[in-house]
Amino acid sequence: MGVPNAAIELDAIDQRMLEALARNARISLKELAEVAGLSSPSAAERLRRLEERGVIAAFTLDIAPEAIGYFLQAIVRIRPLPGQLHVVQRLIQETPEFIECDKVTGEDCFIGRLVVRSMGDLDGILDKITERAETNTSMIKATPVKRRLPPLSR
Amino acid sequence: MGVPNAAIELDAIDQRMLEALARNARISLKELAEVAGLSSPSAAERLRRLEERGVIAAFTLDIAPEAIGYFLQAIVRIRPLPGQLHVVQRLIQETPEFIECDKVTGEDCFIGRLVVRSMGDLDGILDKITERAETNTSMIKATPVKRRLPPLSR
């Protein structure tokens, strides 16, 4: 079921390939092979195995939210009222401005990230949630660490 | 200075292309053209312009942290002690287990996400931060919303 219950070891070549793909997932196999110090067929085979072993979850796209009008981002902590957990979870999932949400231990139950075009839009979204949960909202002012890979070796 | 201060409009073709790339950033131009209902050269030109206009920030890689031994993820809220803001920010940036960190309004100053192999590792990382900040840690139990694109049309 999914990922085996033991850490996969990545050698130096795997690490270089993953770092190159994290910088640009659309780089050609030829470039990837150069980075890795391998021939193209070997690089293709390595890549196939990294996917097969479940190390690579996805090749994906980062868009710039502000380029398409989402000038504000917020992190919202959400503590559903008794009996409202599932309804709140569904509400979050069905609100497309939530671009990420985790279920966590502790006082808060959910911690979500959302993008909005205006404070008015944020207010509208939070009003709906506040009917069924306590919320605590922090506006994002800066991002000192942009999404990055975890350490690939111990 | 990066992105223009006005929202770029995305037509239906741009939207289909971005959705396809979010599902698989390594899809070929040929497939992308099929999704978009265009010829390959047109799809290539559209893609070039989406990058040029700053809508596409990056093509990137999602790895599965648990596949390489990071079985635990946490969200940590961090409130530096007076005078310690910059030191704390640097500490976070230099701790590679922090795979993401935002600077926010409100009581907390930073909200970070980190991956660890064990509770012992988490304890070691938090001990260092706790010398200079109050922290509040929530372990991630589930992820009801995996990173996804914001709405691409209004």
Added chain:
DNA sequence: GTTGAAAGACTTTAATT
């Protein structure tokens, strides 16, 4: 698990609408 060589597939250019 890797390589080099060849066949096949994709991408890019350029002329055109």
Added chain:
DNA sequence: AATTAAAGTCTTTCAAC
């Protein structure tokens, strides 16, 4: 902005180590 056709480049297969 889009298309087709052709040239160029990359990817994949396969025999060999």
